[in-house]
Every structure is written in structure tokens, then in C-alpha cells.
Amino acid sequence: MSTRVKDLCRTATLALRRISRIRRYLNSACCEQLVHAFVSSRLDYCNSLLIGLPDKDIFKIQRIQNSAARLVTKTKKRDHITPVLRKLHWLTIDKRIVFKVLIIPFIFAFSLMAIAKVSTAKIKREGDKGSPCLNPLVRFKYSEDRPLFITQL
Numbered sequence: 001m002s003t004r005v006k007d008l009c010r011t012a013t014l015a016l017r018r019i020s021r022i023r024r025y026l027n028s029a030c031c032e033q034l035v036h037a038f039v040s041s042r043l044d045y046c047n048s049l050l051i052g053l054p055d056k057d058i059f060k061i062q063r064i065q066n067s068a069a070r071l072v073t074k075t076k077k078r079d080h081i082t083p084v085l086r087k088l089h090w091l092t093i094d095k096r097i098v099f100k101v102l103i104i105p106f107i108f109a110f111s112l113m114a115i116a117k118v119s120t121a122k123i124k125r126e127g128d129k130g131s132p133c134l135n136p137l138v139r140f141k142y143s144e145d146r147p148l149f150i151t152q153l
Contacts, residue, residue: 001049005057012039012064020071032072032088039068043093048101062093 015038023031043065050058066081075084085092091099 012042035068047097
């Protein structure tokens with residue numbers, strides 16, 4: 001697992017160096033988007049495998065995140081990083097790993113609830129037989145504010 005951490009740190013550091021070269025031409029919002037696209041996405045990829053990793057490996061990844069936060073906010077190296085991470089609303093790596101692991105069951109339970117709502121909306125009873133049939137009047141629509149909702153005609 002240490003080879004994965006080593007490769008992760010190498011690629012994220014390279015991305016940070018490339019972004020830092022053009023940082024003076026970017027505003028903070030654009031820089032934050034680039035950091036999320038090229039650094040944070042790498043830190044989050046398969047991070048559920050990193051649970052239970054030794055502290056020395058977690059600290060290596062944390063240094064990458066600290067460097068990314070300093071790059072976005074133009075903070076000096078000797079300044080404290082905790083207020084910077086709070087300002088950006090970023091969790092530290094160890095808390096981020098635990099969050100990602102705990103969010104998986106929540107998403108699964110939420111999707112099961114959505115499936116249950118869809119199936120109850122689609123089932124229509126026929127007379128006395130009680131046999132369910134699909135309701136053709138149910139449509140699924142996508143919206144910007146809500147990913148999936150059901151409308152009836």
C-alpha cells in the first residue's frame with residue numbers, strides 16, 4: 001500500500017507544481033477548480049482502501065492537501081494550516097477517509113428508499129384480484145436542483 005501512497009503523492013505533487021506555475025494568472029476560484037480537478041480527485045480516488053493505514057502514510061497525503069490549500073489561498077508556508085482548511089471547508093485526510101467510508105452506507109440506504117418510493121408510485125391495484133400492474137402514467141424527470149423525481153400525468 002505504501003507504493004500506492006508514493007505514486008499518489010508523486011502525481012499530486014506534479015499537478016500542484018504545474019498549477020503553481022500558472023497561479024499568478026488565475027483568480028482563487030479558478031485555482032480552486034483546478035486543484036479539485038487534478039489534486040483532490042486523486043486524493044479521493046479509492047481512499048476507502050486507505051483506512052487503517054499507518055500515520056506516516058496518512059501524513060504524506062496530508063502534506064499534499066496542505067500544499068494544495070496553501071496554493072489556493074496564497075498562504076505562507078509557516079502559517080497555520082487549520083484555519084485555511086476550515087476557510088476552504090476541507091476535511092483533513094484522516095477525517096475525509098472516514099467520511100467517505102461512512103457515506104457509502106448512507107447513499108445505499110437513500111437509494112433503497114428512492115427505489116421503494118418509485119415502486120410504490122408505479123404499482124396500481126386491479127379490482128379484487130390484488131395483482132399489481134405498472135402504472136403507465138408515471139414519468140421520471142431530471143432537474144438541476146433534484147437529480148430524480150417522479151411526476152404523474
